[in-house]
Structure formats: structure tokens, C-alpha cells
Amino acid sequence: MEILIQAATEAREKAYAPYSRYKVGAALLGRSGKIYTGCNVENASYGATICAERAACVKAVSEGEKAFHMLAVVVDGDRPGSPCGICRQFLAEFGLDLRLILANVDGKRIECSLQDYLPGAFTPDNLNEGRDSIGLSTS
Numbered sequence: 578m579e580i581l582i583q584a585a586t587e588a589r590e591k592a593y594a595p596y597s598r599y600k601v602g603a604a605l606l607g608r609s610g611k612i613y614t615g616c617n618v619e620n621a622s623y624g625a626t627i628c629a630e631r632a633a634c635v636k637a638v639s640e641g642e643k644a645f646h647m648l649a650v651v652v653d654g655d656r657p658g659s660p661c662g663i664c665r666q667f668l669a670e671f672g673l674d675l676r677l678i679l680a681n682v683d684g685k686r687i688e689c690s691l692q693d694y695l696p697g698a699f700t701p702d703n704l705n706e707g708r709d710s711i712g713l714s715t716s
């Protein structure tokens with residue numbers, strides 16, 4: 578867990594956040610044991626901004642990993658951050674059992690599950706296809 582927080586803290590340094598100045602780092606632990614990091618990447622059009630959590634997740638999936646144990650998110654601020662709604666939905670695609678560690682650079686932490694942050698989530702199971710047939714089975 579400490580390694581994951583450290584990886585997110587380092588990823589945060591790479592954030593491109595000239596507009597909000599709110600830098601976020603994320604580190605996603607895959608079931609393979611590999612860690613995928615991400616940072617927020619803002620855009621002059623604002624709406625095209627990508628959050629750190631999605632950056633890490635896209636990195637993982639594009640490298641062939643779709644099942645995860647844990648996600649650490651690190652921000653600078655009085656309190657730990659909170660994944661935005663788009664990121665919650667994006668991550669839910671790959672399993673609501675994802676453990677979340679939300680931290681700030683001062684060491685404050687919240688540990689929870691994605692399930693806690695997205696009750697009643699719409700997931701692949703809601704579609705006829707379900708998880709298995711679209712290649713998201715974790716077993």
C-alpha cells in the first residue's frame with residue numbers, strides 16, 4: 578500500500594494542471610502485480626481534461642490489464658481528494674470491488690471501496706452481454 582501511495586505521489590509531480598493548479602496523481606495496482614500510474618492532464622478547452630485516475634486506467638487497459646486490486650489517489654490540499662463522477666463510472670467498468678486509498682500529501686487517508694462511492698452503479702452486468710462475454714472476467 579505504501580508503495581502504491583508513493584507511486585501516486587511521484588505521478589502527481591508530472592501533472593499538467595496550468596488552469597486549476599490542482600495536481601493529482603494516481604497509481605493502480607493490477608492483478609498481475611504491475612502498477613500503472615497517471616496524472617491529470619488539462620486542456621485549454623477545459624472539458625477535454627483527463628483526470629489522473631482515468632489516465633492510469635487507460636494506461637493499464639492499453640497494456641492489456643483489465644483487473645485491479647487497488648487504486649491510490651494523491652492530491653495536495655487539506656483533505657484527500659475524491660474521484661469525480663466520470664472516473665467512478667470509468668473505473669466501475671472493471672470491477673466495483675476496487676479498493677480505493679484517497680490521500681493527501683500530508684498523509685491523511687481515506688480507505689474505501691469503489692462500491693461505496695458509486696452505489697447502484699450501471700455496469701457491464703446491466704447489459705445483456707455481461708462481464709464475461711466482453712472479456713472482463715477476473716477469474
Ligand code: THU
Nearest residue numbers: 597599601617628629659660661
Ligand atoms: N482531477 C483529477 O485528476 N482527479 C480527481 O479525482 C478530481 C479532479 C483533476 C481534474 C482537473 O485537472 C483538476 O483535478 C481540477 O478539477
